Amino acid sequence: MQPERLVEVLRELVQIPSVNPGFPGGHGEDGVAAYVKKFLHHLGLDSFYQPVEQGRSNVIGVLPGADVSRRLLLEAHMDTVQVEGMTIPPFAGEVHGGRLYGRGACDTKASLAAMLVALETLKKAGLTPPISVCLAAVVDEEVHYRGVSAFAESVAGESARYVGAIVGEPTGLDIITAHKGCVRFYIDVHGKAGHSSNPALADNAVERACMVISELQAIEREDYPGLEHRLVGPPTHCISMIQGGVAPNTVPELCRLTLDRRTVPGEEPLEVFENMKLRLHTLAEREPGLQLSVPEPFIIDFALDTPEEMPFVQSLLAAAREHRSGAGLLGAAYGSDASKLARVGIPAVVFGPGNIAQAHTEDEWVELAEVEQACRVLIDFSMKPILKGA
Template structure:
C-alpha cells in the first residue's frame, strides 16, 4: 500500500514551521528560555487528535510529553526526539522566523532536530486521521535537555528500567541525511589542573610556570590518543578521539602563572568503558608527575559521561526500516556516527535503538541553520511505512 499518499506536505511544513517559531533554547545556554512553550504546543497537538499522552516532569518548567497511538499487538515502538536547541548568538538569520526559500526551511532547530520531531508528529497525525490501526503501538516522546546533560531521555530511560514503560525498539530523531545510524561514539569530559608557584617574571626561575608545565601534559595526551587510535577502531563509528577544548591560567602579564586548567573531551567508541578510559588517563598523567618533581597536577572527576551505542545492523527492524527508506532514498546506508545521541541511554536499559531523521548534521548549530523540506516529507512517509508494516512475530 502507498502509505506515502497519506502525507499532506503542506501540513508537514506547517507543523515544522510552528516548532521553529517557538523558541526552545536550552536554559543552560545564555538567554535560553527552555522547552515549556513547545511542550505545551505538543500537548495541544495531541489533544486536538484525541491522542492520550503522558507528561513526565523532569524538573521545574521542563517536561517530557509522550503521545500514545494504540496498535493491534502487544509490541511497542518508541519514536523520540528532543525539543531543545542550542544558542542563537552569532546567527545571520532570524532564528525563529521559519523562512522558506529554495526548498529549505531556515531557523534554529530546523535541522537539529525539530524536523525529526515534525516528521514524527505528522506521521502519527496522518495515521490517526486515516483511522488506521497500526500493528504496533507507537509512543512519540518529545523530550527536554538533549543539548547539554540528557536529563529528558535519562528520566525516560529510568522509567523503562523500572518497568513503568516498555519498548521493543526505538527510532531516535536526529539529522542523519536519511541514513540509519546503528552505532555512535560516547564522550567523557573532565578537567586537569596544574599547580605551580607564582613569581615576578623578572626572576622566573623563582617560580614554577603552570602554563609551561601544562604544555607537557598536552603533548603527553596527544601521544596517548595517537597510540590508542592505533589499537582501537570501530568499523562504523571510527576511532577514539581526544580534544583540548578550553584552557585557563595566569593572572597578569608580569606574573609567572601558579595555575593552569584544561578541559578535555574524550570520545569513546563502542566497546570502551568511559570510567576505565578516565582512570587510564589519570594513571598515565600521574606517571608524568612522578617523572617531573616540579609538576603538581589534579585530575578532576568527569563532569559529563555519555555512553557509546551499538545496535545490530542485521536486526529485522533495522532491515525493515532500510527497506522503507530505500523507496525514497535508494542509496541510504546503515552506518555509524562520531557524535552522541539520546539512543545510548535507551540501549543501556535494553531498548534496541537506531538514529534516523531528515537533515544533514553539517547544518546543525550553524549560523543559518536549515533543512531540506523534501527530506522532511520523505522522513514522514518512511515513518508511516515503518509503523504500518511493522513485523509482529
C-alpha cells in the same frame, strides 16, 4: 500526508524558542512541550508531561496499535543550542528555495515535526498500526541528556515491550546503528605564582601544562589506532579549552585543560577516565616539579552499537530505501539520546532528515523535501509488522 501541513508544523516549532538553559539566552523547552501536548490532545491521543527538573518536562504520547502490549518508540529532543552569531532570524521559520531556516530547523525539530505529522496522518486516516507507537519529546539533549535519561529510567522495567526506538537527528535519511560516547573532564596543572619580571622564582603552570599536552598527543598516537571501530573509527580526544593566568605580569599558578574524550563501542567512559587519570599521574611522578590533579568527569555519555542484523533495523532500512534508494547503515562520531535507550534494553537507531553539517550553524536550515521523505518513512514503517529479536 499533506506536505504543506508538515511545513506548517515545522515552522510553528521553529518559531517557539527552546534554547537549552545551559546556553546563553536559554529559554528552556516549555513552549515546545506545550505545543506537542496540545497537538497530541487535538488528535485524541493519551499524553502526559513527565517532569525532569523545575520548569522542564518531557511529553509522552501514545497511538494505540492492534497489539497494545508492544510499542515502537519515536524520540526527539525539543531543545536547541544558542542563537548568538546567527545570520538569519533564528525563530522566523522562513522558507526559501525549498529550505526552512531557523534555529533547530535541522537539529532536530525537523525530526520532531515528521514524527508528529506521521502520527496525525495515521490517526486521521483511521489506520491502526500493528503495535502501539509511542512519541517521546524530551528536554536537555544538547547539554546533560537529562530528558532521555529520565524517560529511560521510567521504562527500564518494561523495556521488553519496546521493539525498538527511532531517535530523531539529522542523518540524511541514513540509519545510524553505532556512534561514539564521551567523557569530559578537567586536568588541573599546579604551579607557583610570582612576578613575571623574575619568573625563575616562580613555577609557571601554563608551561608545565605543555608536558601534559605532549603526553596526551602520545596517547593519541600510541593507543587509539588499536581501538578503531568498524563504523565509527578510532577514539579521539580534543583539548577544547585552556584557562590559566590572572594578569599579564603574574606567573600563573594554575592552568586548567578541558578534555573531551570520545569513546567507541566497547569502551566504558569511567574506565577510560580512570586509565587516563592513571597515565597522567604516572607522568607527574616521572617529571620533576610537575603537579596536577584530575577531578571527576563533569559529563559522561555512552557509545551505541545496535546489531545491524536485527529485524527492527532491517525493516526500517527497507522502509527508508522505499523513499531514498541510497539509504544505508552507518556509524557516527557524535553522540545521541539513542545510547541511553539502548542501555536499558531498547534497541535504538538514529534516523531523520537534514545534514549534521547544518546543525548549530549560523544559518541553520533543512531541506523540506527530505523532511517529507522522513515523514513518509515513519508512516510506512509504523504500519509494518516489526520484530525485536535478532
